Amino acid sequence: MNIINDLKSNLSSLFPVDQFQFDYAFDNNVIWLPKESVVPVLKHFKSTGQFDFLMCISGVDYPERADRFEVCYELFSSKTTRRVRIKTSVKEGEKIPTAQYVWKAADWFEREVYDMFGVEFEGHPNMRRILVHQQFVGYPLRKDYPADRQQHCTEALPVHFDNPRDGSKYVEEEGKDLVPLNIGPSHPATHGTLRIMVALDGEKVHRANVELGYLHRCFEKMAETHPYNQVIPYTDRLNYCSAPMNNIGYCKAVEKLLGVEIPPKAQAIRVILAELSRIIDHIVCLGASAVDLGALTGFFHLFTYREKVYTLFEKLCGARLTVSLTRIGGMAQNPPEGWFDDVLQFCKEMRVGIDEIDGLLTNNKIWIQRTRGVGAISAEEAIEWGYTGPCLRAAGVNLDLRKASPYYGY
CATH class of the missing domain: 3.30.460.80 (NADH:ubiquinone oxidoreductase Nqo5 subunit)
Incomplete structure (x- = not known):
């Protein structure tokens, strides 16, 4: 516009x-x-x-x-x-x-x-590194930084909550009997490889600091050193739960720059893959949250449907997670005979599954007691912090780009 x-x-x-x-x-x-x-x-x-x-x-x-x-x-x-x-x-x-x-x-x-x-x-109050480790030397996305240079981290970052770049150690606030606790980077409660440093006041998190970047591979640097078509497998690894969406987003950007319009059939296949990927993302999020709150039955039930989507991916291309399905200008191949029928059958089963999960979790008294009022985010806060997608809509902002800025078959 x-x-x-x-x-x-x-x-x-x-x-x-x-x-x-x-x-x-x-x-x-x-x-x-x-x-x-x-x-x-x-x-x-x-x-x-x-x-x-x-x-x-x-x-x-x-x-x-x-x-x-x-x-x-x-x-x-x-x-x-x-x-x-x-x-x-x-x-x-x-x-x-x-x-x-x-x-x-x-x-x-x-x-x-x-x-x-x-x-x-x-004027930034915490101008320190966020993705690479604290011992890293140089700036990896500068053009003169070698793509094959490796730098190993030999020291852990101390537990800290304040802002100095030296990673000052935890100091209790006056009048507060707080307990410092380190969670992660490898812990059953961290769904993703990150480290959370928290100060606890009983069972309440008084404040927290997060260390990211454990899986940061500088995707942009890899993309700079490869032709457009060879970047697609890297996009799979950005989020293995919904790899086709990453394929689509990358190819869509390149096609826009090249002025390429993909055929209607390719658009339809991309929409199907994107929606199946969204279902997987929802399943993983809800299932993992359910396990954390003790609802193991919901986890197993949800992951049954996740497995069905991966079976559809496997029928389509032979891979389950890192599919590399899209190509600049279209798709890698046509779906096999009967694949679209299998997708429609899954949609019917998933509709039933949504009602079942709704009964297992949404209306469960224990689930409600353990979630209501915990970590609540207002619509204004969500916008201020740049929330997007389901998290933004859950905060009360009615925005879905598939409707607001439609593309392909939306």
């Missing part, structure tokens, strides 16, 4: 737009700003209600430029589904003002840009 002229008109009375550059390319509205203008423009867009979501902050390295780095902010409106990309340039060693006090979602986004490119955000 081309709204670039509307944006320029909107900003012209408040900002020196003669210093800005407005562009529209590949269905993207782009505004180039001096770095000093980024935060004021972000505040304006948010306060006026034009864009309520900060979807992403990313970096780009152009070693040949005097202003070596680009920092890009992706904004989205849940009310109008409009999007705009804010760009600015930064010299090596320069700092850029933090946007964390505009959107809380900027916290981890800015840390990732610092971690990968070395661009620091002035």
Whole structure:
């Protein structure tokens, strides 16, 4: 949706737009700003209600430029589904003002840009690495960083809750009898490889700090060193539960850049695979949560349906998890005879399964007692932190991009 002229008109009375550059390319509205203008423009867009979501902050390295780095902010409106990309340039060693006090979602986004490119955000209260380990030297997404360089971590990060980069150790707050506890990175209660450092006040988590990156493989660096078609197997590993969706998202982006329109049949197959993958994601999330709360029956029941979806994947391509099914411009192959009938039969069975799980969990008194009011997130908080998908809708925001910004057969 081309709204670039509307944006320029909107900003012209408040900002020196003669210093800005407005562009529209590949269905993207782009505004180039001096770095000093980024935060004021972000505040304006948010306060006026034009864009309520900060979807992403990313970096780009152009070693040949005097202003070596680009920092890009992706904004989205849940009310109008409009999007705009804010760009600015930064010299090596320069700092850029933090946007964390505009959107809380900027916290981890800015840390990732610092971690990968070395661009620091002035005023950020916790400007430390987030994905690579604390002993890492260099910035892996810079173009001059060798893709095959390995750096091993030999020391654990101390348990800490404060902000200094040195990883200061835990200190009890005055008047609080708190118990520090380290969970993970390998623990039955952590569904995913991460480490959670918590300070407990009885059974309540008073505060927590999270260490991520144990499975970070710098997918973007791998993508830079391979042709487009060879990147598809890497996308499988971004989330093995729903690998086809990652295949589709990557190929869709490349096809958009190349101006390729895939055939209707390929679109239909992609929609089917995406929806089956979403079902798997829901099953894993609900099943794992059920186990944590003692509902083992629900877990086994849900995973029966997960197995049926993997059987459909296996019939289609021979693989269950890492399927690598899509191709730029279409699909790897046609489904075998009878496969679509099998999908329809599964859908009928899944409808019955939803009612059964609803009875086992949703209306279960023990489940309700252990979940109601725990970790509740308001709609406003969800938007502020950049929640998306089912988590956003569960917080009360009625937004589904399949309906709001339909693609393929949606």
